Structure formats: C-alpha cells, structure tokens
Amino acid sequence: MxxxxxxxxxxxxxxxxxxxxxxxxxxxxxxxxxxxxxxxxxxxxxxxxxxxxxxxxxxxxxxxxxxxxxxxxxxxxxxxxxxxxxxxxxxxxxxxxxxxxxxxxxxxxxxxxxxxxxxxxxxxxxxxxxxxxxxxxxxxxxxxxxxxxxxxxxxxxxxxxxxxxxxxxxxxxxxxxxxxxxxxxxxxxxxxxxxxxxxxxxxxxxxxxxxxHTPFIPDLASMNLPLEDMIQGVQCLQCNKFHMDRIHGSWICKHCGHVSKEAHIPAIKDFFLLYGFQISNKQLRRFLLINSVYTGNRILQALELLTTGSTKDRIYSPPKNFFE
Ligand SMILES: [Zn+2]
Structure with missing residues (x-):
C-alpha cells in the first residue's frame, strides 16, 4: 500500500x-x-x-x-x-x-x-x-x-x-x-x-x-532575485512571449493575438515561487502590469486565496493545493 x-x-x-x-x-x-x-x-x-x-x-x-x-x-x-x-x-x-x-x-x-x-x-x-x-x-x-x-x-x-x-x-x-x-x-x-x-x-x-515530513523549500532570500531584474507581466500561453494586456476581463497577446481569461494564474504562481507565499493587491498590480485596484481585487478574490488583514491591506496566500 x-x-x-x-x-x-x-x-x-x-x-x-x-x-x-x-x-x-x-x-x-x-x-x-x-x-x-x-x-x-x-x-x-x-x-x-x-x-x-x-x-x-x-x-x-x-x-x-x-x-x-x-x-x-x-x-x-x-x-x-x-x-x-x-x-x-x-x-x-x-x-x-x-x-x-x-x-x-x-x-x-x-x-x-x-x-x-x-x-x-x-x-x-x-x-x-x-x-x-x-x-x-x-x-x-x-x-x-x-x-x-x-x-x-x-x-x-x-x-x-x-x-x-x-x-x-x-x-x-x-x-x-x-x-x-x-x-x-x-x-x-x-x-x-x-x-x-x-x-x-x-x-x-x-x-x-x-x-x-518537512518538504524542502529553498531559501529565496539567499538567491537574491530583485523584482526589477526579472521579467514582469503575464506570459502568453500560446507563443510564450511576455506580456499580455488586460482588456475587458481578458488577457490579449500583442504578439500572436491569443486571448485568455486565465493567463494570470501561472504569473501569480510565479510570484509566490519567487517572492514567498504572500501577495498584496499592490504587488499583484506591479507584477501583472495592471493599474486598476479594482481589477487587482477581482483577480485575487476569484482565485479563492487565503486572506489575512483588513480590506485595505489585505494579504493573500496560496491554499495548500494551489500548485497542483
Ligand atoms: Zn502570444
């Protein structure tokens, strides 16, 4: 067994x-x-x-x-x-x-x-x-x-x-x-x-x-991965190029025209993997290259992440099965 x-x-x-x-x-x-x-x-x-x-x-x-x-x-x-x-x-x-x-x-x-x-x-x-x-x-x-x-x-x-x-x-x-x-x-x-x-x-x-059992999690701080050194934005799932634009609730690739409603999910996973298992609305907008606080909130709430803090400075974390 x-x-x-x-x-x-x-x-x-x-x-x-x-x-x-x-x-x-x-x-x-x-x-x-x-x-x-x-x-x-x-x-x-x-x-x-x-x-x-x-x-x-x-x-x-x-x-x-x-x-x-x-x-x-x-x-x-x-x-x-x-x-x-x-x-x-x-x-x-x-x-x-x-x-x-x-x-x-x-x-x-x-x-x-x-x-x-x-x-x-x-x-x-x-x-x-x-x-x-x-x-x-x-x-x-x-x-x-x-x-x-x-x-x-x-x-x-x-x-x-x-x-x-x-x-x-x-x-x-x-x-x-x-x-x-x-x-x-x-x-x-x-x-x-x-x-x-x-x-x-x-x-x-x-x-x-x-x-x-304690799974191995590499020490991210020792890897020194400054946000400004990394490619930001949402990656196109079809042509793999960065970055897609958010238009009327969808992500649109300016290179190949691919349209996706879910292309931000791998990007948010990347953020968690690179910067630890916490994200704020502000960090999300910076990483996904979007401006609207409202859009940020909509994206975060739809993912059913775990939350801490008040509405204004709410912090979101991935639930246990988020990476499966
Ligand atoms: Zn594309």
Whole structure:
C-alpha cells in the first residue's frame, strides 16, 4: 500500500519560475538552468522508481515516497521507504548518465560522460547514513524493537553503464538497476521472515513519519532575485512571449493575438515561487502590469486565496493545493 506519494517538488517549480522570469541576457540565468536540469533528472529517476515499485506486489508493505525528516538539528531525506513487519527498506534513486564506476574504498563514484570524468559522493555511504539516521530517529520516538533496516541504491538511467571495478561485495549487493528492483526486494522478503512489528506499530511509525515530513523549500532570500531584474507581466500561453494586456476581463497577446481569461494564474504562481507565499493587491498590480485596484481585487478574490488583514491591506496566500 502506498501511503505517501511523491509530488512535483516545489524546488523544481521555483527553478522553473526563475528560468522563465530571468531575461535571456542575465548572466545568472545559465547557472539556474543547469541546476534545474540536474534537479529534473533526479526527479525523473525517482519517478521511474515509483513506476517499477507500482509494478510489484506491495500488499505486505507500507510505502512512503519522498520523505524529509528533521533530526538532530539537520534533515535526512529518503527517496522511497518500505515498511513491513519483518524489515524496513530504504531505496535511494540516482539518475546519473554515462559510465559509472564505484570505488567504495575512496567513498566515491566516478562518472565518465562525453569524455569528461567527474567524482560524485558514494551513494552507498549516503544511503547507509540515511539508514542510521532513520534508526536513531525511530528509536528516539518509539520504544518498540525495530526490524533490520536495509537499503538499496537504484540506478534509474537505463543508458548508464554500471561498473564495479574492484569487485566490491557491497556494491554488487546494494546497487541495482531500477528496472530490476523487484528482484532485489524478493530475496529480502525470503531472508527476513520473523515479524518484529505489529500492524499497530507499523501504523504508528507511518503516522510519525508523515507528521514529521518537512518538504524542502529553498531559501529565496539567499538567491537574491530583485523584482526589477526579472521579467514582469503575464506570459502568453500560446507563443510564450511576455506580456499580455488586460482588456475587458481578458488577457490579449500583442504578439500572436491569443486571448485568455486565465493567463494570470501561472504569473501569480510565479510570484509566490519567487517572492514567498504572500501577495498584496499592490504587488499583484506591479507584477501583472495592471493599474486598476479594482481589477487587482477581482483577480485575487476569484482565485479563492487565503486572506489575512483588513480590506485595505489585505494579504493573500496560496491554499495548500494551489500548485497542483
Ligand atoms: Zn502570444
């Protein structure tokens, strides 16, 4: 049973908004573009893992996707967690392309792509640390005996060539292709047959993890994105050009003539993603390039946002499902 599914990460949405709203000549645009590509590749890998996990018989497991748990002044992140009565399994997903060589004796993974060699942190060590953090977190919060906490590293890029040049046992045991994940879970089910956790205890663990989950939200202030450096206005959903004009309750593109009643919604989402989850009528008008306070109010009220403050200085925030 999948009890927590993965949602599209807010960090990627923020990077998309930054890339969309940075003018083409801005020297910082490439840096964000590159980061966006990296994050998207990682998400794609996790998505692939979710697909293969959905194929296996998971009636005996509680599956939690994408957890970020605060512990001992820091956070640990788990791509996929399986909880059964006999064992707990952490699956870390990596979507690296190219030739991947594991050198556990140096705690590194060497990637060769287009003739360029690059060192990455060893995902086995990374996942091992997650397992010990999870163990310490669960022991701190619950008294009951925990089953063994196992882990796997799933390589999601089907084009990647995986190598284990030192024939390291742990590499061959822990690293697998995402497409063969089922063949790595089955032996664990056969090996660990003694139930340690009752159904009630599993439920307690799931509840604890769900309540503790804290999604990662990048620190916008540290990114330094002055409003005047960004492209403002409403983007045409047809030709992607900025900015559309508001005429008689509709947005009209002066480049392609496209007419839309809802083109301001992605723009308001961009504002929230770039400047935090609050907007005033004045900020809205500045960002959408409209003059009328009345139009601003109409737009904000129609979106059914959460509000605080009196009529005059009302602040609007997105409700929970606004970005879905
Ligand atoms: Zn257009």
């Amino acid at each position: 999948i009890v927590k599914t993965r949602s599209y990460p807010i960090e990627i949405m923020m990077l998309e908004a930054i890339v969309r709203r940075f003018p083409p000549h801005n020297p910082r645009k490439d840096e964000f573009k590159e980061k966006l590509m990296r994050k998207r590749a990682g998400y794609k890998g996790e998505f692939t893992l979710d697909y293969y996990m959905s194929q296996i018989d998971h009636s005996n497991f509680m599956i939690l996707q994408d957890l970020r748990i605060p512990h001992n002044g820091t956070h640990f992140q788990i791509d996929t967690l399986l909880i059964s009565s006999t064992f707990i399994l952490i699956i870390e997903s990596k979507n690296y392309a190219g030739i991947l060589e594991f050198y556990p004796e140096f705690n590194q993974l060497i990637r060769t792509l287009n003739g360029v060699q690059e060192a990455f942190p060893d995902p086995i060590i990374q996942t091992k640390i997650q397992a010990s953090q999870l163990k310490s977190f669960l022991s701190k919060n619950h008294q009951f005996t925990l089953p063994p906490i196992k882990f796997l590293v799933a390589m999601s890029n089907s084009q990647a060539i995986i190598k284990n040049p030192t024939n390291n046992k742990e590499v061959s045991q822990k690293v697998c292709r995402t497409s063969s994940i089922a063949f790595r879970i089955k032996p664990l089910e056969e090996e660990y047959k003694n139930p340690t956790l009752s159904k009630k205890e599993i439920k307690k663990i799931v509840k604890l993890l769900l309540n503790s």
